[in-house]
Amino acid sequence: MRTTPLLAAAALAVTALLPGHATAAGPPRLAGCGAGQLCLWAKADFKGARQTHELAGLDVDSCVPLPTGTAAESLANRTGRPVTTYQSQECAETGEFETYPGSGTWLPQSPYRVRAFKVWER
Structure with missing residues (x-):
């Protein structure tokens, strides 16, 4: 299965919104x-x-x-x-x-x- 750049970007954006998950452009980790x-x-x-x-x-x-x-x-x-x-x-x-x-x-x-x-x- 081939991942398109748009699909990969959407998956990254969703992950960044989840508490405790961070990316370079996402929110800080809320551990603790x-x-x-x-x-x-x-x-x-x-x-x-x-x-x-x-x-x-x-x-x-x-x-x-x-x-x-x-x-x-x-x-x-x-x-x-x-x-x-x-x-x-x-x-x-x-x-x-x-x-x-x-x-x-x-x-x-x-x-x-x-x-x-x-x-x-x-």
């Missing part, structure tokens, strides 16, 4: 954000300092502020539960907020700087 974790990166496209929060160590339905002076611009939700991120450090709904499903959400660019989050009961 395992099942049951919420990972937050300081910069867009999963770059910069990463914070990892284990579901086992979080109070469900409680506001978790990020350390003062820090924020996140990208995230991976692998907790298995919905997670709401907040622009406000107090989880106030007067600022921007968004809820992401826990089934494996990968967000390379948040629409705002995340300063707190809340993990919800299913």
Whole structure:
């Protein structure tokens, strides 16, 4: 079977979109954000300092502020539960907020700087 350049390029593009798979032109590897974790990166496209929060160590339905002076611009939700991120450090709904499903959400660019989050009961 002969592979055409177009077919090969399409296969490469699909592989680059899968978490944990990278090519020279694809996204960075996201290794280290395992099942049951919420990972937050300081910069867009999963770059910069990463914070990892284990579901086992979080109070469900409680506001978790990020350390003062820090924020996140990208995230991976692998907790298995919905997670709401907040622009406000107090989880106030007067600022921007968004809820992401826990089934494996990968967000390379948040629409705002995340300063707190809340993990919800299913």
